[in-house]
Amino acid sequence: MYRNAIFMCERLCAEFPSETNLQLLASCYLQNNQSHCAYYILKGTHMAQCRYLFALSCFQMDLLNEAEAALRPPNESSAEVPNGAAGHYLLGLIYRYTDRRQNAIHHFNQALSMDPLLWAAYEELCILGAAEEATSVFSEGASLCIEKQYMHDELSSKSSQASSDDHIVVPNRSLGVEDVSPRQLKDMHGYDVRDISRNYHGAASNQPLNGGPATFSFYNTPSPMATQSQLSGVAPPPICRNAQLNGPNLRAFGADSSPRSVVNSAVPGPRRKFVDEGKLRKVSERLFSDSRQRRSMRLGGESLVNTNSSASVASGNGTNHSSKYLGGPKSSSVVSRSVTIRKGQSWASENSDEGAHYDIYDDSRLDITTSSSSPRGDARSLEQEGAARPSGPVVVSGSRVAAGASEILGLLMILGEGYRLSCLYRCQDALDTYIKLPKKHYNTGWVLSQVGKAYFEMVDYMEADSAFSLARLASPYSLEGMDIHSTVLYHLKEDMKLSYLAQELISTDRLAPQSWCAMGNCYSLQKDHETALKNFQRAVQLNSRFAYAHTLCGHEYVALEDFENGIKSYRSALQIDSRHYNAWHGLGMVYLRQEKFEFSEHHFRLAFQINPRSSVIMSYLGTALHTLKKNKEALEMMERAILADKKNPLPLYQKANILVSVENFEGALAVLEELKEFAPRESSIYALMGRIYKRCNMYDKAMLHFGLALDLKPSATDVAVIKAAIEKLHVPDELEDEDAL
Amino acid sequence: MAESSEGEEEGNLTGGNQHLVVDDDLREMAKKAAWSVSSCKPGNGVLSLRDDNLDTYWQSDGAQPHVVNIQFQKKVKLQLVVLYVDFKLDESYTPSKISIRAGDGFHNLKEIKAVELVKPTGWVYISLSGSDPRETFVNTFMLQIDVLSNHLNGRDTHVRQVKVYGLRLNPMPRQPFQFTSTELITYSTVR
Numbered sequence: 018m019y020r021n022a023i024f025m026c027e028r029l030c031a032e033f034p035s036e037t038n039l040q041l042l043a044s045c046y047l048q049n050n051q052s053h054c055a056y057y058i059l060k061g062t063h064m065a066q067c068r069y070l071f072a073l074s075c076f077q078m079d080l081l082n083e084a085e086a087a088l089r090p091p092n093e094s095s096a097e098v099p100n101g102a103a104g105h106y107l108l109g110l111i112y113r114y115t116d117r118r119q120n121a122i123h124h125f126n127q128a129l130s131m132d133p134l135l136w137a138a139y140e141e142l143c144i145l146g147a148a149e150e151a152t153s154v155f156s157e158g159a160s161l162c163i164e165k166q167y168m169h170d171e172l173s174s175k176s177s178q179a180s181s182d183d184h185i186v187v188p189n190r191s192l193g194v195e196d197v198s199p200r201q202l203k204d205m206h207g208y209d210v211r212d213i214s215r216n217y218h219g220a221a222s223n224q225p226l227n228g229g230p231a232t233f234s235f236y237n238t239p240s241p242m243a244t245q246s247q248l249s250g251v252a253p254p255p256i257c258r259n260a261q262l263n264g265p266n267l268r269a270f271g272a273d274s275s276p277r278s279v280v281n282s283a284v285p286g287p288r289r290k291f292v293d294e295g296k297l298r299k300v301s302e303r304l305f306s307d308s309r310q311r312r313s314m315r316l317g318g319e320s321l322v323n324t325n326s327s328a329s330v331a332s333g334n335g336t337n338h339s340s341k342y343l344g345g346p347k348s349s350s351v352v353s354r355s356v357t358i359r360k361g362q363s364w365a366s367e368n369s370d371e372g373a374h375y376d377i378y379d380d381s382r383l384d385i386t387t388s389s390s391s392p393r394g395d396a397r398s399l400e401q402e403g404a405a406r407p408s409g410p411v412v413v414s415g416s417r418v419a420a421g422a423s424e425i426l427g428l429l430m431i432l433g434e435g436y437r438l439s440c441l442y443r444c445q446d447a448l449d450t451y452i453k454l455p456k457k458h459y460n461t462g463w464v465l466s467q468v469g470k471a472y473f474e475m476v477d478y479m480e481a482d483s484a485f486s487l488a489r490l491a492s493p494y495s496l497e498g499m500d501i502h503s504t505v506l507y508h509l510k511e512d513m514k515l516s517y518l519a520q521e522l523i524s525t526d527r528l529a530p531q532s533w534c535a536m537g538n539c540y541s542l543q544k545d546h547e548t549a550l551k552n553f554q555r556a557v558q559l560n561s562r563f564a565y566a567h568t569l570c571g572h573e574y575v576a577l578e579d580f581e582n583g584i585k586s587y588r589s590a591l592q593i594d595s596r597h598y599n600a601w602h603g604l605g606m607v608y609l610r611q612e613k614f615e616f617s618e619h620h621f622r623l624a625f626q627i628n629p630r631s632s633v634i635m636s637y638l639g640t641a642l643h644t645l646k647k648n649k650e651a652l653e654m655m656e657r658a659i660l661a662d663k664k665n666p667l668p669l670y671q672k673a674n675i676l677v678s679v680e681n682f683e684g685a686l687a688v689l690e691e692l693k694e695f696a697p698r699e700s701s702i703y704a705l706m707g708r709i710y711k712r713c714n715m716y717d718k719a720m721l722h723f724g725l726a727l728d729l730k731p732s733a734t735d736v737a738v739i740k741a742a743i744e745k746l747h748v749p750d751e752l753e754d755e756d757a758l
Numbered sequence: 759m760a761e762s763s764e765g766e767e768e769g770n771l772t773g774g775n776q777h778l779v780v781d782d783d784l785r786e787m788a789k790k791a792a793w794s795v796s797s798c799k800p801g802n803g804v805l806s807l808r809d810d811n812l813d814t815y816w817q818s819d820g821a822q823p824h825v826v827n828i829q830f831q832k833k834v835k836l837q838l839v840v841l842y843v844d845f846k847l848d849e850s851y852t853p854s855k856i857s858i859r860a861g862d863g864f865h866n867l868k869e870i871k872a873v874e875l876v877k878p879t880g881w882v883y884i885s886l887s888g889s890d891p892r893e894t895f896v897n898t899f900m901l902q903i904d905v906l907s908n909h910l911n912g913r914d915t916h917v918r919q920v921k922v923y924g925l926r927l928n929p930m931p932r933q934p935f936q937f938t939s940t941e942l943i944t945y946s947t948v949r
Contacts, residue, residue, distance in 0.1 A: 476945065478944065504949050507949060508944050508945075508947075508949065509940075509944060510940055510943065510944065538949075544782055544785075544926070546785075569949070572949060575927070576926075576927060576929075578927055598948075599948055599949065602948045603948075606931065606947075609931045609932060610927075610931045624948075631948065632945075633945055633946075633947070633948050634948060637948075640932065644932065665945045666941055666942055666945065667942060667945040667946060670942065674933075674934070695941055696939045696941040696942055698938075698939050699937065699938060699939040699941065699942055700935070700938045700939075701933075701934075701935035701936065701937055701938065701942070704934070704935045705934060705935060708934070726935075729938060730938060731935065731936065731938055732783050732936045732938070733781065733783055733784075733837070733894055733925075734783075734894065734895075734925060734936070735935050735936055736894070737894040738934075738935070
């Protein structure tokens with residue numbers, strides 16, 4: 018359908034070149050993933066919405082400087098960021114990717130304050146490590162804010178209705194209002210082609226379309242049914258949205274007065290059509306008596322003839338009702354989207370109600386300021402009391418808004434808190450928070466993969482695996498967090514499961530970086546590092562802002578002993594996300610190998626500061642301290658690691674190593690005996706014990722243990738080392754040259 | 759894995775050696791090395807030794823011994839050399855006596871291994887470990903494979919592929935022994 022839309026828009030722009038038309042064309046291109054086209058058209062435009070779209074296309078093309086300049090022109094420091102919350106969100110992303118953390122945080126906070134339901138902004142704040150507690154963000158205050166915005170929309174729509182040409186600049190409302198037409202682009206899928214072309218014809222000949230990018234605007238786009246209601250309730254296809262902030266719009270609007278008559282004739286057509294198709298319309302028809310219905314339509318038609326802009330505004334009303342205050346983030350957020358649609362359905366019926374009511378009031382210049390709370394459902398009384406302002410429905414709906422808003426906010430509060438805690442790596446707290454969710458929300462893909470991630474950070478791979486498997490069952494199409502799942506399987510050395518996962522992911526979505534990460538992990542597990550590297554590089558190509566792919570590339574480079582490129586990859590990962598502790602850890606490992614012990618300790622410490630829960634990081638930090646000869650601290654760190662995770666045998670082994678090097682042989686032996694419980698078939702334990710016995714000159718025991726170690730099939734080098742040790746059993750250690758210890 | 763050790767040679771080619779099978783803890787080390795040969799016929803140069811294509815071969819074009827030199831950027835621990843040679847296809851071009859030398863450069867190469875092949879048809883594994891069980895690998899800057907004589911006293915030689923294997927990196931640095939059991943390996947790294 019986008020091809021049709023683009024074609025029509027191009028004709029429109031040729032016919033009536035203006036910024037608003039360009040904006041529509043650009044939004045068509047953006048919907049069709051042709052951001053470079055949008056970029057070229059919108060270069061140099063000044064309207065707020067155009068600048069926003071331009072910034073968006075620059076962002077998608079990775080031209081962050083231009084995007085920033087568009088959103089925040091350098092010479093106008095006090096200019097308002099276009100498109101409200103979404104604009105702030107985009108600006109925040111730009112700052113984040115250009116390393117200006119403070120600015121990014123500021124803008125994300127702004128976005129959240131303007132639209133408390135912008136979950137994506139909260140997510141970004143969590144990733145940056147600067148989010149406030151979810152309870153304060155998604156609080157009562159937020160609920161009131163949403164309610165106020167909703168009410169404001171109502172009021173402003175009334176006022177602009179009353180005053181014909183005088184558009185009241187209302188940012189919120191206009192933003193809400195813009196959704197519709199591009200939304201129609203999207204929602205038209207199910208419609209008749211004729212409808213759309215007629216719709217567009219109406220649009221084309223009508224005033225320029227101001228439909229901003231639906232998905233990018235402040236409020237989430239109204240659900241299809243709601244769109245229906247507006248269309249049906251309103252005279253021209255609600256495309257004549259001119260509630261933009263700028264003057265040029267009005268002028269453009271005025272200039273196009275001639276085609277309007279064409280529109281009028283075109284109007285009944287689409288309206289009728291939509292009346293047929295709108296399921297919601299049928300619902301609303303049931304709610305109203307027929308006479309009322311026809312009357313509202315007739316009135317709508319009349320109002321169209323009489324008042325040019327107010328008619329559009331009337332449609333705006335309808336839009337506003339339907340434009341849910343469930344301002345969601347980009348449509349990628351599953352949770353809010355489902356919530357939106359749910360609310361949309363429950364609200365749609367009321368909206369058509371109100372739409373009809375407002376049509377009635379089109380003619381009568383109503384005084385906006387009344388706030389009488391006349392009861393709602395009584396349409397007849399409203400009709401009679403022409404002067405009574407329909408604040409009744411508003412108020413009633415207002416309280417329902419409040420109820421809905423607070424319900425959503427309650428949910429978001431739990432989710433937000435959980436996410437924030439898991440980004441701070443307070444994994445147990447995060448898990449406790451997620452448990453508080455109602456069952457139906459807990460058992461969704463997103464939440465379960467967050468749970469899996471939390472277990473992963475705590476190095477509890479078994480639990481992580483089960484959580485991720487449940488997530489796969491809940492939403493087999495979702496790739497969120499599956500890269501971590503593949504890493505979990507890698508750690509557990511489950512090559513069957515891992516290759517199965519990788520195959521599934523690739524067949525689900527070949528263009529997602531997570532699938533290639535999983536594939537790469539699969540090859541890496543089989544020690545085929547070159548192929549693994551290729552896969553990870555593919556993942557990087559697909560999405561260069563996916564930090565984990567870079568880290569995995571780094572791991573593979575290191576396995577191939579290419580330390581330079583390894584360091585480069587880790588650094589790129591850190592550039593994208595400086596709290597990515599895996600990359601810090603990777604750098605620490607590289608420096609450990611290169612024997613740059615100070616650097617290595619520094620990096621391990623950074624990783625530890627970010628994720629203080631991982632016992633593996635702790636034990637590596639201990640090892641690094643040991644290499645710096647800070648044995649006391651090293652031992653302390655090992656103790657912490659042992660305490661942190663009872664199931665992890667690594668710190669015990671490292672502790673034994675350290676004890677051997679400080680010549681505390683009894684201690685070391687004790688630890689190794691304990692370790693034998695954990696891993697009875699681990700050859701390195703016996704080898705180390707053998708070595709200790711040799712140092713203690715207990716040759717029989719040493720011989721016994723070396724023999725045991727050999728039986729347990731160590732690696733080839735170790736075989737050599739052990740055999741050599743056996744041969745030289747009676748030679749004092751100083752005469753041997755030991756190479757690795 | 760076919761052993762070709764000193765003395766009487768059996769380039770011992772059972773069907774299994776049609777496929778290259780190498781231990782997991784070894785990896786091919788010579789991708790970044792500099793390869794050169796003592797002489798070659800145009801079109802059958804050194805690239806054919808490394809192109810993973812068993813149909814292309816290196817053909818020498820000079821006096822014996824024919825030599826393949828492999829120079830690394832840093833000292834590497836090598837354990838295994840694998841050649842693909844085929845008597846059925848190459849007959850008198852098939853190498854028969856091979857000597858492997860190692861050292862820091864051309865000036866101080868020392869022979870570490872000598873083998874004689876008898877009608878080989880496939881991958882021939884030449885282990886570089888010394889007789890001492892401690893020396894499973896040779897730590898060197900340069901490796902040289904000398905073809906001293908061919909089957910049926912042929913003058914020039916054909917070699918189809920050469921691969922050099924060495925130790926993998928220890929996944930855990932600064933460890934005296936590598937881990938073998940899953941319990942420890944699972945927790946041994948942060949990925």
